[in-house]
Amino acid sequence: MLDKNTLKKAFSTMATAKAMTELYEENFKIVSKYVHATSRGHEAIQIAMAMQLLPQDYAFPYYRDDAMLLGIGMQPYDLMLQLMAKKDDPFSGGRTYYCHPSLKDADKPKIPHQSSATGMQAIPATGAAMGFWYKEKVLIPTFSKGEGEVTEKPIVVCSLGDASVTEGEIAEAFQMAALKQLPILYLVQDNGWDISANAAETRAQNAFEYAKGFHGIEAISIDGADFAESYLAVQKVVKTIREERRPFLIHAKVPLLNHHTSGVRMEWYRDDLEEAKSRDPYPVLIKQLLEAGITQQEIDHQSAVALAKVQADFDKAKLAEDPTPEDLFTHNFAPTPITEEVGERNPPREEKVVMVDCALFAVEELMKKHPECLLYGQDVGARLGGVFREAATLAQKFGDERVFNTPIQEAFIVGSTVGMSAVGLKPIVEVQFADYIWPGLNQLFTEVSRSCYLSNGKWPVSMILRVPIGAYGSGGPYHSSSVESVLTNIRGIKIAYPSNGADLKGLLKAAYYDPNPVVILEHKGLYWSKVKGTDAARVNEPSEDYILPFGKANIIQEIWEQETDETITVITYGMGVHWALNASAEILKQVQNKDKTEKILKQVQNKVEIIDLRTLYPLDEEAIFKSVKKTKKCLVVTEEPTNNSFARSLAGLIQEKCFKYLDAPVMVIGSENMPAIPLNSVLEFTMIPNVDKVRLKMEELLNY
Numbered sequence: 001m002l003d004k005n006t007l008k009k010a011f012s013t014m015a016t017a018k019a020m021t022e023l024y025e026e027n028f029k030i031v032s033k034y035v036h037a038t039s040r041g042h043e044a045i046q047i048a049m050a051m052q053l054l055p056q057d058y059a060f061p062y063y064r065d066d067a068m069l070l071g072i073g074m075q076p077y078d079l080m081l082q083l084m085a086k087k088d089d090p091f092s093g094g095r096t097y098y099c100h101p102s103l104k105d106a107d108k109p110k111i112p113h114q115s116s117a118t119g120m121q122a123i124p125a126t127g128a129a130m131g132f133w134y135k136e137k138v139l140i141p142t143f144s145k146g147e148g149e150v151t152e153k154p155i156v157v158c159s160l161g162d163a164s165v166t167e168g169e170i171a172e173a174f175q176m177a178a179l180k181q182l183p184i185l186y187l188v189q190d191n192g193w194d195i196s197a198n199a200a201e202t203r204a205q206n207a208f209e210y211a212k213g214f215h216g217i218e219a220i221s222i223d224g225a226d227f228a229e230s231y232l233a234v235q236k237v238v239k240t241i242r243e244e245r246r247p248f249l250i251h252a253k254v255p256l257l258n259h260h261t262s263g264v265r266m267e268w269y270r271d272d273l274e275e276a277k278s279r280d281p282y283p284v285l286i287k288q289l290l291e292a293g294i295t296q297q298e299i300d301h302q303s304a305v306a307l308a309k310v311q312a313d314f315d316k317a318k319l320a321e322d323p324t325p326e327d328l329f330t331h332n333f334a335p336t337p338i339t340e341e342v343g344e345r346n347p348p349r350e351e352k353v354v355m356v357d358c359a360l361f362a363v364e365e366l367m368k369k370h371p372e373c374l375l376y377g378q379d380v381g382a383r384l385g386g387v388f389r390e391a392a393t394l395a396q397k398f399g400d401e402r403v404f405n406t407p408i409q410e411a412f413i414v415g416s417t418v419g420m421s422a423v424g425l426k427p428i429v430e431v432q433f434a435d436y437i438w439p440g441l442n443q444l445f446t447e448v449s450r451s452c453y454l455s456n457g458k459w460p461v462s463m464i465l466r467v468p469i470g471a472y473g474s475g476g477p478y479h480s481s482s483v484e485s486v487l488t489n490i491r492g493i494k495i496a497y498p499s500n501g502a503d504l505k506g507l508l509k510a511a512y513y514d515p516n517p518v519v520i521l522e523h524k525g526l527y528w529s530k531v532k533g534t535d536a537a538r539v540n541e542p543s544e545d546y547i548l549p550f551g552k553a554n555i556i557q558e559i560w561e562q563e564t565d566e567t568i569t570v571i572t573y574g575m576g577v578h579w580a581l582n583a584s585a586e587i588l589k590q591v592q593n594k595d596k597t598e599k600i601l602k603q604v605q606n607k608v609e610i611i612d613l614r615t616l617y618p619l620d621e622e623a624i625f626k627s628v629k630k631t632k633k634c635l636v637v638t639e640e641p642t643n644n645s646f647a648r649s650l651a652g653l654i655q656e657k658c659f660k661y662l663d664a665p666v667m668v669i670g671s672e673n674m675p676a677i678p679l680n681s682v683l684e685f686t687m688i689p690n691v692d693k694v695r696l697k698m699e700e701l702l703n704y
Contacts, residue, residue: 002292007227041254045250063099063117086321128419175214185241355537374402374427377431378405391403411439433479448493476678498574500577510548572613587608609631636668642673
């Protein structure tokens with residue numbers, strides 16, 4: 001039997017949640033402007049969970065968890081501000097739906113931003129638990145306890161609807177939780193429905209049965225509509241996780257007593273409403289209150305208090321201010337401290353180093369200096385050190401808990417960084433080839449890129465995603481793709497695409513100190529400069545303190561403005577830089593063969609200005625426009641197929657901003673517009689650009 005205070009506190013919260021649901025129905029025309037869902041029927045398990053969370057814990061609720069939010073101390077007014085998308089909505093400033101929380105209050109569990117939480121939240125939540133795992137194994141080997149003080153270890157709670165457990169990303173999360181034995185509780189609220197599809201139609205087994213396939217996750221199934229049963233079960237599980245640091249799943253069977261959402265009404269499709277009402281947790285809790293000696297008069301009084309509170313908060317929330325148009329433009333990124341180039345870019349060295357080594361040395365320096373920095377991905381561990389040897393020796397130097405392999409789980413690799421970052425770590429992760437990034441795009445787009453904006457600046461995701469990219473050495477259709485156009489369409493991330501080792505090292509350092517998510521595209525054909533004409537990618541390794549800010553293009557071949565001679569600007573990045581440099585040299589060589597005088601040599605040198613973008617976002621528009629206005633002609637060089645590409649978009653921007661200065665249309669050269677890069681070397685050579693193709697395009701534009 002639970003004590004009276006616990007029961008009374010639970011009833012106060014449940015009565016409030018019930019009153020909110022009923023008030024929303026009574027005022028449907030007002031509140032249905034924005035879609036919402038409520039916890040009606042789920043309240044008992046949610047409140048039982050909320051009452052046992054501590055400020056050091058991390059919670060990832062789902063969109064029906066408003067009773068859980070009330071249980072951790074949020075007020076109806078707080079939730080109603082989000083319900084009506086008001087300016088002072090404490091979670092998102094009016095940017096996202098009801099019960100889509102993000103919270104960083106000192107006295108409450110921490111709630112990082114998450115999307116609509118139909119399964120995707122399991123990976124960020126598991127990433128947070130993996131962050132605690134790493135901290136306890138590496139950063140804080142033993143938790144210290146002061147005199148007379150017992151420090152409760154933090155846990156992570158991931159709340160899920162039963163329908164979401166069929167998602168593939170749930171399997172990735174469960175796999176890692178079981179493999180690493182992470183301190184996480186998956187709370188699955190099973191109401192038997194998706195939207196209009198029920199469990200019999202869509203699930204081969206329930207979540208309790210499913211979890212049995214993941215050895216190392218202990219699962220229990222309970223009546224989630226019975227508060228006493230729920231509270232005692234959660235209490236036991238939470239205590240075990242705090243002490244034993246291993247994952248659990250609670251499968252809580254509950255009725256859904258309200259609509260799926262305000263936009264999908266239960267009477268449209270439900271055939272079990274009477275049966276669901278028979279399992280209402282509200283009368284069950286009242287019965288438990290009466291059995292504990294609490295009078296009906298006390299119960300009625302508390303119900304009246306809850307009703308009055310909810311009505312007063314609703315009346316107040318209706319009068320709250322809406323966001324202003326200017327509020328749209330805040331918190332797309334967190335401010336970065338890296339705004340200027342610092343350190344020595346080209347110190348005297350005995351030998352130049354290849355690009356892959358510059359990256360390796362940069363990561364090693366960061367890991368030595370910052371214990372919160374760690375590296376994981378496929379095959380980066382001690383046995384191989386990355387398929388390109390980009391992580392060679394790092395596991396031996398920093399340990400297997402800090403540099404480790406993951407399963408083949410691109411979604412987990414990308415999405416786990418949300419949780420890792422939230423608990424104060426700085427993950428550097430790798431997708432083995434750009435072709436493999438597709439399973440991770442859901443997490444990159446939905447969770448990583450939007451976190452800062454939709455949490456109103458509370459939860460920027462500080463991570464680095466390294467992606468080997470591009471065609472080289474007959475890699476074929478699954479190891480050669482260019483994907484930058486897809487990535488540049490994801491707002492909320494920064495993207496680098498360096499052409500040499502110095503830029504790669506400097507940008508890696510800048511990315512580390514940037515509080516925002518960064519994707520670094522690293523052309524595998526430049527890693528060792530094995531491709532003819534790419535020696536310029538080798539450099540004297542920059543100093544340890546060298547940092548190169550994002551958004552600063554490099555004019556690698558600069559010319560003076562000409563009054564009579566035709567000139568062009570070539571704008572490019574990555575491998576395109578080397579094609580452009582060598583093509584420019586070929587044009588020079590041709591003229592030299594005709595006339596070797598110094599005058600002709602100087603004229604040819606002054607025909608082509610080459611700009612290496614270095615970062616695709618932010619983009620150095622100032623440098624681009626300045627150069628094009630000077631040369632009057634522009635060629636954009638990319639390795640991607642050109643149709644609907646980043647390069648074509650950039651050409652359109654240049655045409656728009658520099659139109660009155662242009663003497664020719666802005667041209668683009670890239671790969672042929674075919675679905676994939678073939679394996680055969682002749683076909684590969686035919687498909688992608690090369691020095692000769694770029695030279696011919698330059699000559700066409702010069703002669704236009």
